[in-house]
Amino acid sequence: MTVARAHKKSxxxxxxxxxxxxxxxxxxxxxxxxxxxxxxxxQKNGLRxxxxxxxxxxxxGLMVTYLVGSRHEVAGNTGxxxxxxxxxxxxxxxxxxxxxxxxxDAFAKKGALVNASTWLDRTNYYEVVPKEHFAECCAVEAxxxxxxxxxxxxxxxxLPAVISEYAxxxxxxxxxxxxxxxxxxxxxxxxxxxxxxxxxDIESAxxxxxxxxxxxxxxxxxAVVSVVGDAPLAEVLGLVREHFGVHPRSLxxxxxxxxxxxxxxxxxxxxxxxxxGSNMLAVGWKVPPALHKDTPVLRVLADVLGGSxxxxxxxxxxxxxxCADVHVEYVPFHDAALFLVYATLLPNVAHSxxxxxxxxxxxxLRTTPLAPELVAHTRAAIEREMLxxxxxxxxxxxxxxxxxxxxxxxxxxxxxxxxxxxVPEDVxxxxxxxxxxxxxxIGMVRVQASTH
Amino acid sequence: xxxxxxxxxxxxxxxxxxxxxxxxxTTVRGLTYCSLALPHGAYHAQGVSAxxxxxxxxxxxxxxxxxxxxxxxxxxxxxxxxxxxxxxxxHLAVHIVVPSKQVESVLRMxxxxxxxxxFSQREFREAQQRMGQYYAAEMEDNTRFxxxxxxxxxxxxxxxxxxxxxxxxxxxxxxxxxAKESKEWYTGTRTRAGVVAVCASDxxxxxxxRVLAEAFETVAEGTxxxxxxxxxxxxxxxxxxVQTHHVPHKENVDVLIGAPLSLTRESDAYHALRxxxxxxxxxxxxxxxxxxxxxxxxxxxxxATLSGTDTPYPLALNATAIFPRAxxxxxxxxxxxxxxxxxxKGITAHELAAYKTEALGRRVVSLSSTKALVDTVFAYATxxxxxxxxxxxxxxxxxxxxxxxNAAIHTITPTHIxxxxxxxxx
Numbered sequence: 001m002t003v004a005r006a007h008k009k010s011x012x013x014x015x016x017x018x019x020x021x022x023x024x025x026x027x028x029x030x031x032x033x034x035x036x037x038x039x040x041x042x043q044k045n046g047l048r049x050x051x052x053x054x055x056x057x058x059x060x061g062l063m064v065t066y067l068v069g070s071r072h073e074v075a076g077n078t079g080x081x082x083x084x085x086x087x088x089x090x091x092x093x094x095x096x097x098x099x100x101x102x103x104x105d106a107f108a109k110k111g112a113l114v115n116a117s118t119w120l121d122r123t124n125y126y127e128v129v130p131k132e133h134f135a136e137c138c139a140v141e142a143x144x145x146x147x148x149x150x151x152x153x154x155x156x157x158x159l160p161a162v163i164s165e166y167a168x169x170x171x172x173x174x175x176x177x178x179x180x181x182x183x184x185x186x187x188x189x190x191x192x193x194x195x196x197x198x199x200x201d202i203e204s205a206x207x208x209x210x211x212x213x214x215x216x217x218x219x220x221x222x223a224v225v226s227v228v229g230d231a232p233l234a235e236v237l238g239l240v241r242e243h244f245g246v247h248p249r250s251l252x253x254x255x256x257x258x259x260x261x262x263x264x265x266x267x268x269x270x271x272x273x274x275x276x277g278s279n280m281l282a283v284g285w286k287v288p289p290a291l292h293k294d295t296p297v298l299r300v301l302a303d304v305l306g307g308s309x310x311x312x313x314x315x316x317x318x319x320x321x322x323c324a325d326v327h328v329e330y331v332p333f334h335d336a337a338l339f340l341v342y343a344t345l346l347p348n349v350a351h352s353x354x355x356x357x358x359x360x361x362x363x364x365l366r367t368t369p370l371a372p373e374l375v376a377h378t379r380a381a382i383e384r385e386m387l388x389x390x391x392x393x394x395x396x397x398x399x400x401x402x403x404x405x406x407x408x409x410x411x412x413x414x415x416x417x418x419x420x421x422x423v424p425e426d427v428x429x430x431x432x433x434x435x436x437x438x439x440x441x442i443g444m445v446r447v448q449a450s451t452h
Numbered sequence: 453x454x455x456x457x458x459x460x461x462x463x464x465x466x467x468x469x470x471x472x473x474x475x476x477x478t479t480v481r482g483l484t485y486c487s488l489a490l491p492h493g494a495y496h497a498q499g500v501s502a503x504x505x506x507x508x509x510x511x512x513x514x515x516x517x518x519x520x521x522x523x524x525x526x527x528x529x530x531x532x533x534x535x536x537x538x539x540x541x542x543h544l545a546v547h548i549v550v551p552s553k554q555v556e557s558v559l560r561m562x563x564x565x566x567x568x569x570x571f572s573q574r575e576f577r578e579a580q581q582r583m584g585q586y587y588a589a590e591m592e593d594n595t596r597f598x599x600x601x602x603x604x605x606x607x608x609x610x611x612x613x614x615x616x617x618x619x620x621x622x623x624x625x626x627x628x629x630x631a632k633e634s635k636e637w638y639t640g641t642r643t644r645a646g647v648v649a650v651c652a653s654d655x656x657x658x659x660x661x662r663v664l665a666e667a668f669e670t671v672a673e674g675t676x677x678x679x680x681x682x683x684x685x686x687x688x689x690x691x692x693x694v695q696t697h698h699v700p701h702k703e704n705v706d707v708l709i710g711a712p713l714s715l716t717r718e719s720d721a722y723h724a725l726r727x728x729x730x731x732x733x734x735x736x737x738x739x740x741x742x743x744x745x746x747x748x749x750x751x752x753x754x755x756a757t758l759s760g761t762d763t764p765y766p767l768a769l770n771a772t773a774i775f776p777r778a779x780x781x782x783x784x785x786x787x788x789x790x791x792x793x794x795x796x797k798g799i800t801a802h803e804l805a806a807y808k809t810e811a812l813g814r815r816v817v818s819l820s821s822t823k824a825l826v827d828t829v830f831a832y833a834t835x836x837x838x839x840x841x842x843x844x845x846x847x848x849x850x851x852x853x854x855x856x857x858n859a860a861i862h863t864i865t866p867t868h869i870x871x872x873x874x875x876x877x878x
Contacts, residue, residue: 054479058456059820108736109806111813130816160749160779167703167776168752173593229820275700277593278586309513310525319578324586346585373530380532384551387483392821 025241031410035390037400038233039409042241045249046221050409051236052228052396060134060229061113061393063126064141065404067224068217070197071120071190071335072257079197080213082118083155083162083205088125089116090154093147095140106140107133113394118195121334122405128393131230135239141225142243145218152207159202166196173277174342177445181284184268185338185441189261219250224404228393261336269442278324279345280445281354285435287339290332290406296418297426298339298434302330303378304370304427305361306341313341316361322349332415334406338441339434351444365431369424379419386416455846456816458825459839463657467665470673471647474829474839475657478822484555484653485826486660489543489834490566491646492638501539501617502583502625507638508539510579512546515572516565524561533558537566541762543648543834552655556663563667569638576631584626592619595699595706596772598874602695603770606870607712609684613765644671648833652822685712688870694784695872705780705875709791710770711868715860717761717835723848725758725767725860731799731807732756732791733771743790744773750783751775762835769864777875788871795866798858811849 026040026049040049070081089104091097097105103125107114113128125144127137169175179194186192196202225244227236264286287298306313306328317323325344331337343354389399403412463475478484492504512535513528515521528535531554537546546566550558591597601616608615617625647668651660715721733740733756740754754773761767771791775783819825832839 057479057820058816104736109810111810111815111817113817114736128817128820130813133813157749160776161745161752164704164750164752164774164776168774170703171595171774173701274593276589278589308525308529310522310529318582319574321578321581324582344586344589346581373526377526377529380530380551381534384483384532384534384549387480387551388549388823391478391480391483391823395821 023237025245026237033410033413035413037409040237042220042245044245045219045247047240047244047247048224049237049240050224050226050400050404051233053232054229054393057230057393058131059128059393060131060137060227060231061126061128061397062134062137062141063124063226063397063401064145065224065226065401066123066218067121067222067254067405068123068213069119069121069405070193070195072217072255073190073193073197075193075198076201077205077209077213078193078201079162079166079195080201080205080210081123082195082197083158083202084150084210084213085116085118085123085125086158086162087150087154087210088144088148090151090158091149092140092144093149094143096149103127103140103144106136119405120191120195120337122401124401126394126397128229134229134231134235138239138243142246145220145223145244146247148214148218150207150211150214155205155207155210159205162202163199166199166202169194169196173272173274173445174280176272177280177282177342177443178340180270180272181282181338181340181441181443184270184443185264185284185286186261188259189335190257190259191261191333191335191337216252217254219254220244220247221249222254224409226397226400226404228396264439267437267440267442269444271444271446274445274447277445277447279349279351279447281343281345281351281358282441282443283341283355283358284338284441284443286336286439287330287434289335289337290403290411291408294426294430294434295332295411296415297422297430298330298332299382299415299419300375300378300422301365301427301430302328302339303381304374305365307378307381312361312365313343313358316357317343317354320357322346322354322357331402332406332411351446355442362431362435365428366435369428372424375419375422375424375427378422379416382416382419386413455812456819457843458819459843462829462839464839465657465661467661468644468668468673470643470645471649471664471668472833473649473651473657473661473664474833475660476650476652476822476825476829478552478652478654480822481654482552483822484548484550484552484651484655485823486548486550486555486559486649486651486653487826487830488546488548488563489540489646489648489830490546491543491643492539492641502622503629503634503637504539505587506576506579506583506626506629507634508537508544509583510571510575511544511569512537512562512566514565514575515570516568517570519561519564521572521575524565527561528558531558535562540834543646545830545834552653555651555653555655556659559660559663560667563663567667567671569635571631571635571638573631576634580626580629584623588619588623588626591622593699595702595704595774595874596708598697598699599706599708599772599872600770602697602872602874603708603710603870606688606691606695606872607686607768609686611684613763614760614768615684642671644668644673648830650826650830650833652826691868691870695870696877697872697874698877699874700876700878702876703777704774705777705873705877706772706774707780707784707787707871707873708770708772709787709869709871710768711795711864711870713758713767713769714863716764716766718764721856721860721863724852724856725863727804727807727811727849727852728794728799728857728861729756729758729769730811731803731857732794734807735810737806737810739790739794740771740773740787744783744787748783748786750779750786754787762831780873780875784871784873788869791869792866795861795864795869798861799854801854804852804854804857808849808852812846815845
């Protein structure tokens with residue numbers, strides 16, 4: 001029941017088996033991959049099923065990813081995706097909460113890892129359970145896919161918890177800065193507002209609006225079921241067909257947001273005033289959608305700039321005595337998004353000094369190609385990260401879920417492969433193309449009455 | 453019901469006297485997790501922890517004899533290794549995640565850095581600034597930290613390991629540090645006795661063992677410094693007064709309600725107490741979550757834990773919740789009432805039965821990854837417990853009785869349950 005922290009293609013197309021195999025209502029569309037993942041589509045309703053078998057682990061993880069996130073909201077109903085996610089824990093037709101059959105009752109009380117999260121492009125619900133409870137997971141998740149109980153009473157009861165979560169985000173100055181970066185960089189597109197939404201929209205949420213949202217987006221043909229763990233494929237497909245197969249495909253096409261962000265026409269800037277804590281500086285540039293060919297290059301650029309203590313910005317800012325901390329945040333999203341640098345300043349250091357130093361580092365990238373070994377280092381880090389994501393049920397589900405949300409889960413593995421093809425000139429080209437003043441947003445946290 | 457066992461897959465070796473290597477199989481071919489614990493003397497109070505924190509930040513990627521920091525960093529990056537360190541009780545904990553084919557070379561480089569650091573002035577100053585300025589400022593702005601600090605000040609003097617310093621005191625302590633003295637502290641408190649390594653790898657144990665033996669050969673065996681008794685506890689005149697601290701620009705109030713305990717991790721009643729605390733606030737099935745979230749909708753979440761389980765000192769009960777400022781005045785009495793009711797009346801047989809089901813299921817789920825198993829073995833080994841206990845947990849849980857749990861809860865003095873809150877009060 002969480003909001004992923006505010007705002008987090010390659011050109012080659014995915015290669016699928018040329019002759020799809022069918023098995024009892026499913027068609028297999030597994031792309032070539034080394035992750036050990038198979039993909040099937042339930043022909044009746046278009047539900048996609050990913051499966052990775054981990055024998056003898058004793059546990060099974062199930063995640064349902066709905067391809068709806070806060071970018072599908074507009075002013076007036078911001079935060080709806082997240083509020084709806086909370087209400088999805090209030091029981092469904094065959095698992096009513098008032099009879100002690102809610103998801104929490106069904107699984108958390110059996111020791112399962114149970115939760116859900118909402119972000120810009122997707123909403124997910126998941127359980128990692130001892131394997132004997134896996135069939136029950138399928139039953140509960142399938143039931144709340146189309147039969148959730150969304151009531152006025154539950155909404156009124158749940159809103160204070162949502163507002164508490166809203167306040168939790170506002171308590172963290174770093175998150176407030178991040179949120180303002182997206183507000184400022186995006187004026188029209190749904191990435192403008194944060195996933196938690198505007199407080200006034202949260203407070204005025206209605207059951208009718210949430211029910212409409214649910215009926216619009218919560219359908220098998222707008223969802224992906226991922227199963228990882230100690231359950232063989234035949235068992236998984238059998239249970240998915242039995243429980244999720246009862247739902248028809250949506251009668252309407254799933255709406256796609258049509259609002260395009262107008263071109264930015266120059267640098268944007270804002271200041272947040274605080275009376276304690278640290279001065280901070282954020283710099284953001286617009287970058288293309290996840291499935292754009294430059295994604296692997298931007299991944300390298302992010303790593304080289306701020307991915308480690310040996311990165312260029314760490315060297316220039318932290319070892320250079322200006323900042324206590326610097327990091328780069330680049331997450332490929334479904335639509336064009338932001339490439340972000342965050343720096344925490346040491347006392348008595350001016351924001352302008354840090355900004356100039358960042359500009360100097362970027363200018364260096366524009367004019368001089370990187371040393372090839374820096375690209376090789378990024379490749380080694382990505383390979384290790386991919387191996388790490390294979391360890392643990394939730395770990396794997398959470399990673400693959402973000403790539404599902406970009407529009408193609410195989411992007412995860414492809415990025416790793418394609419990073420190996422990136423050459424220093426690619427990084428130089430992307431620095432020239434994307435890190436421009438015209439596309440830049442600058443955010444500052446200024447501490448006025450600092451005690452230090 | 454049968455419960456999975458784990459320790460039969462662990463191979464335990466002793467590369468040198470005083471050092472222990474626990475080797476686990478990995479479920480991910482080609483990936484190695486390695487966690488090392490290097491003992492550093494006795495427990496120290498948080499109030500004087502600046503030197504340990506700065507050393508923790510400086511390591512493991514620092515210059516050492518014949519190996520500069522930049523060379524080390526480049527070599528680790530080229531190997532695809534991720535390495536980080538922090539102070540963990542009386543140990544410097546160093547964690548490495550690395551492709552298995554690189555594990556021996558990376559382990560050698562990291563051990564050389566942490567065993568023979570040179571602490572150059574520049575590297576030291578950087579770590580000192582980051583801890584003293586950045587982390588102190590972070591603390592200053594953190595309501596959870598202030599609630600914990602206020603609560604600890606009620607019960608513990610500044611020399612106690614559970615005492616928390618003010619951000620200003622911490623900043624000053626960092627500023628006053630000198631590289632030479634810090635290095636003396638680091639090298640002077642280190643001993644080979646009690647070194648623990650936990651590795652999950654597809655590389656044979658004997659190869660990891662050989663690297664450890666080579667690295668620690670020159671380190672004096674020494675003896676572990678005995679844990680000193682800490683008498684620096686306080687008895688407040690009125691523990692029922694709610695302590696508050698104002699932090700500007702906050703929309704939530706962080707609340708900590710807790711009590712100092714007489715039991716330690718080694719007490720016979722520990723497992724019963726742990727069950728009682730879990731029933732109070734261990735998760736979504738706990739009383740606090742049920743009352744504060746589901747019944748009254750005051751908060752996003754509320755939890756209770758035992759702190760001090762990795763030390764030999766008496767434990768502390770800590771329960772936390774974060775309330776929007778607008779409901780704080782109504783929520784606090786309910787929170788206090790739930791705590792008091794639990795301490796005075798204990799738990800029911802029904803709750804204990806539910807706890808057993810949940811705890812046994814959670815064990816299967818939480819130990820289903822290699823990393824989780826490494827972390828668990830590491831926690832057991834660094835606190836001096838027998839790792840065989842990992843497999844005996846289910847028996848212990850199943851044997852618990854309501855009477856035992858309530859007896860453990862009743863070791864808590866209800867008048868010692870104290871509340872502290874931090875948020876925007878002005």
